[in-house]
Amino acid sequence: MDAFKLLTRSTKLKPSTSTTTSRLPSAGKAANPQLFGSAEDIQSSRKRKRQNDAPDHRPEGNDDDFEATQRLLFGGGHWTQNTTSTAAVKKSKKAKKPKKASAKNDDTQIPGESDSEQVQGETMDETERRAILKTHKIKVVDLRDLEDILAEKADDNDDDPKSKKKKKRKISKEIASLSKKRQKEARQLYPEPLTSFQDLRKKYQISRKLAENIAEQGFTVPTEVQMGSLPLLLGNISTKDGQEPDLLAVAPTGSGKTLAFLIPLINKTVQYHRENPGQREISSIIVAPTKELVGQIVNEGRKLAVGTGVKITAMRKGMQVVARAEDDDVDENSEDSASGSESDEDEDADKSAKSKGSKKSDTLTKSDILVTTPLALVNALSVKDKEEKESLPSVRHLVLDEADVLLDPLFREQTLAIWNSCTNTNLGISFWSATMGSSIEELTKSTLESRHESLSAEKRPLLRLVIGLKDSAVPNIQHKLIYAATEQGKLLGLRQLLHPTAAIAPNEVRLRPPFLVFTQTITRAVALHSELLYDIPIEAGGSSRIAVLHSDLSETRRAEIMKGFRKGEIWIIITTDLLARGVDFRGINGVVNYDIPTSSAAYVHRVGRTGRAGREGGVAVTYYTKEDIPYVKSIANLIHTSEKLQGKEQSVQKWLLDSLPDLSKKDRQDLKRHGVKARAASAKLKTDTEKGGKARISTKSGYDRRMENKRKGAISASRNRAQQPSIAKDAADSGDDEWNGLDD
Numbered sequence: 001m002d003a004f005k006l007l008t009r010s011t012k013l014k015p016s017t018s019t020t021t022s023r024l025p026s027a028g029k030a031a032n033p034q035l036f037g038s039a040e041d042i043q044s045s046r047k048r049k050r051q052n053d054a055p056d057h058r059p060e061g062n063d064d065d066f067e068a069t070q071r072l073l074f075g076g077g078h079w080t081q082n083t084t085s086t087a088a089v090k091k092s093k094k095a096k097k098p099k100k101a102s103a104k105n106d107d108t109q110i111p112g113e114s115d116s117e118q119v120q121g122e123t124m125d126e127t128e129r130r131a132i133l134k135t136h137k138i139k140v141v142d143l144r145d146l147e148d149i150l151a152e153k154a155d156d157n158d159d160d161p162k163s164k165k166k167k168k169r170k171i172s173k174e175i176a177s178l179s180k181k182r183q184k185e186a187r188q189l190y191p192e193p194l195t196s197f198q199d200l201r202k203k204y205q206i207s208r209k210l211a212e213n214i215a216e217q218g219f220t221v222p223t224e225v226q227m228g229s230l231p232l233l234l235g236n237i238s239t240k241d242g243q244e245p246d247l248l249a250v251a252p253t254g255s256g257k258t259l260a261f262l263i264p265l266i267n268k269t270v271q272y273h274r275e276n277p278g279q280r281e282i283s284s285i286i287v288a289p290t291k292e293l294v295g296q297i298v299n300e301g302r303k304l305a306v307g308t309g310v311k312i313t314a315m316r317k318g319m320q321v322v323a324r325a326e327d328d329d330v331d332e333n334s335e336d337s338a339s340g341s342e343s344d345e346d347e348d349a350d351k352s353a354k355s356k357g358s359k360k361s362d363t364l365t366k367s368d369i370l371v372t373t374p375l376a377l378v379n380a381l382s383v384k385d386k387e388e389k390e391s392l393p394s395v396r397h398l399v400l401d402e403a404d405v406l407l408d409p410l411f412r413e414q415t416l417a418i419w420n421s422c423t424n425t426n427l428g429i430s431f432w433s434a435t436m437g438s439s440i441e442e443l444t445k446s447t448l449e450s451r452h453e454s455l456s457a458e459k460r461p462l463l464r465l466v467i468g469l470k471d472s473a474v475p476n477i478q479h480k481l482i483y484a485a486t487e488q489g490k491l492l493g494l495r496q497l498l499h500p501t502a503a504i505a506p507n508e509v510r511l512r513p514p515f516l517v518f519t520q521t522i523t524r525a526v527a528l529h530s531e532l533l534y535d536i537p538i539e540a541g542g543s544s545r546i547a548v549l550h551s552d553l554s555e556t557r558r559a560e561i562m563k564g565f566r567k568g569e570i571w572i573i574i575t576t577d578l579l580a581r582g583v584d585f586r587g588i589n590g591v592v593n594y595d596i597p598t599s600s601a602a603y604v605h606r607v608g609r610t611g612r613a614g615r616e617g618g619v620a621v622t623y624y625t626k627e628d629i630p631y632v633k634s635i636a637n638l639i640h641t642s643e644k645l646q647g648k649e650q651s652v653q654k655w656l657l658d659s660l661p662d663l664s665k666k667d668r669q670d671l672k673r674h675g676v677k678a679r680a681a682s683a684k685l686k687t688d689t690e691k692g693g694k695a696r697i698s699t700k701s702g703y704d705r706r707m708e709n710k711r712k713g714a715i716s717a718s719r720n721r722a723q724q725p726s727i728a729k730d731a732a733d734s735g736d737d738e739w740n741g742l743d744d
């Protein structure tokens with residue numbers, strides 16, 4: 001059933017207006033999940049490389065400066081085989097050759113895979129790595145002090161402390177003589193990117209079953225964030241003394257970050273099981289800000305882990321992650337324990353949790369990878385009447401998904417408490433998001449430093465991986481910033497989107513279900529939902545097609561709505577920022593910011609619910625009123641930059657950008673915390689005419705709207721009967737496929 005046809009059933013749109021159908025994200029599978037290049041680019045770059053015998057890596061700019069950087073960085077002026085980080089390079093010199101997969105373990109050869117292919121694969125030289133990284137806009141930077149980075153390189157073959165000191169002094173002097181640009185270049189790394197998922201077996205010897213599962217999921221080409229991060233996180237898996245970096249990964253929404261952190265975690269767990277038969281302990285924790293996202297990560301992980309023996313569990317109410325004396329009375333009422341899993345196989349409810357008598361540090365949950373919201377785990381780690389938290393020494397990998405929000409003041413305390421509970425001195429941590437402010441980097445560095453001091457934790461290199469332009473919107477969507485003047489104007493605008501009454505001009509927006517509508521508060525989401533509830537014709541499913549989802553609903557109801565939307569039973573979800581981050585509905589056609597987002601990062605995440613995995617055709621509509629004018633500049637700027645980068649026609653005019661006011665830092669923080677004051681929850685939203693005190697985005701009573709809807713339904717039904725032949729013709733002209741919901 002085509003939702004759009006039903007919504008516009010009484011409108012005769014010109015056939016030409018239907019031509020956008022094939023470009024809709026929900027109309028088909030994305031051909032290429034990569035945003036900045038293609039597999040063919042890689043092939044041709046490899047070909048070019050083979051023909052090019054005299055590479056010149058010189059960046060543009062001052063030659064002398066370049067020579068100085070070269071001398072300083074590489075002594076003899078040649079590029080190192082800079083595969084991961086300087087430390088990794090150093091260690092790998094001592095490291096043993098990668099072990100071949102044992103015939104007894106899970107890693108038996110896969111059909112068609114020769115022995116030599118399995119362990120070697122073709123390695124790339126510097127030129128090739130640089131070319132591919134550049135094409136795909138992949139940047140890797142070492143975030144440690146430049147002095148440390150360079151000193152480490154210089155120390156490589158020198159153990160004499162005197163000459164070490166001398167070298168360090170020399171390095172400091174030379175760094176001071178370098179321009180900012182050269183200093184930046186000195187931090188840059190050119191690790192070998194992953195150009196094909198087959199290389200996961202050939203070059204990184206990942207578990208055979210895991211490789212099969214990746215292929216079975218239909219993933220053939222790695223996305224940019226996978227190309228850049230997987231070699232860093234898998235690179236040293238086969239060498240015990242190889243050092244893996246901590247990683248800050250910033251990549252566009254919908255670019256496959258989940259897979260990028262799940263693959264290494266699952267593979268390391270397989271490795272651990274192989275080396276420690278019969279042992280299961282929580283070795284990895286993934287923290288995500290919402291239950292919806294937790295459920296989604298668990299589902300994704302379980303699909304990848306089929307047959308590997310790796311258990312992935314969503315943190316649930318009453319679940320025990322550590323054994324302790326007071327657990328005789330498990331706190332069943334602990335607030336906000338998350339399951340959120342939409343999977344039926346949430347069988348990991350820890351039956352063994354009640355087992356007693358094991359050592360204090362034993363983990364009781366029969367799981368390898370625990371996925372949790374911050375509060376759920378903090379509650380489980382809390383010690384009665386005490387500030388301190390239980391520790392989780394078995395955890396060797398911590399992943400913070402949507403890290404910037406997890407380290408934002410809202411969740412910071414809880415997230416840091418979890419991080420501090422992971423007392424393993426060999427803990428590896430990675431941070432993932434589409435947006436990452438510099439304050440997060442600073443916080444990360446200082447926390448790592450204090451862990452190093454207090455726990456004598458191992459110092460790993462801290463790398464930053466950025467895909468594309470940092471903190472920008474995903475490049476493959478169309479933005480529309482619309483001035484609606486008043487609240488009433490927004491409602492009219494949204495109704496117009498739902499029921500277009502005339503043929504639209506070529507550059508005008510059309511938004512077909514399924515889509516998401518974001519409001520600032522729960523009250524407003526509920527109000528908008530009750531206003532639009534009767535807008536969907538009864539014969540199209542009526543009010544069941546539109547749902548409101550927010551954190552005041554029960555977990556079960558939230559999960560039902562998510563499921564209904566994925567199955568195509570629900571066409572429109574009205575929600576708050578609860579669904580702004582991470583959740584992946586593969587083919588949604590668009591996003592409506594009914595209320596403006598309260599920061600440019602929030603805009604990036606909200607609109608990033610469409611245009612996922614490289615899908616074209618997603619639309620992001622943002623309405624603003626006169627109350628929003630002081631706050632809208634950062635969004636307008638973001639849209640402007642995005643369109644400029646894509647070489648698209650500018651939809652935000654320069655005069656508008658110039659005339660919108662700038663926001664002070666304090667006002668920006670205030671907006672982020674409280675939203676636009678005029679419509680904050682405490683202000684009890686009133687209508688434009690300020691008639692009622694009720695938080696409703698309407699001037700009509702529910703009864704009036706129901707009556708009107710019935711009347712409309714009866715009129716349109718009789719019209720439909722009269723127009724049957726022409727509707728059938730329209731449908732045939734548009735060539736639309738049936739809309740059967742979203743891929744799971």
Ligand SMILES: Nc1ncnc2c1ncn2[C@@H]1O[C@H](COP(=O)(O)OP(=O)(O)OP(=O)(O)O)[C@@H](O)[C@H]1O
Pocket residue numbers: 033218219220221222223226251252253254255256257258259433434581582583584586608609612613
């Ligand atoms: N290599 C790939 N090829 C095709 N599709 C992929 C690939 N990797 C991931 N995907 C799909 O892309 C979609 C988005 O992935 P994911 O949810 O991990 O994005 P994300 O980067 O975490 O986005 P967000 O920042 O919004 O959380 C998912 O449906 C996922 O299955």
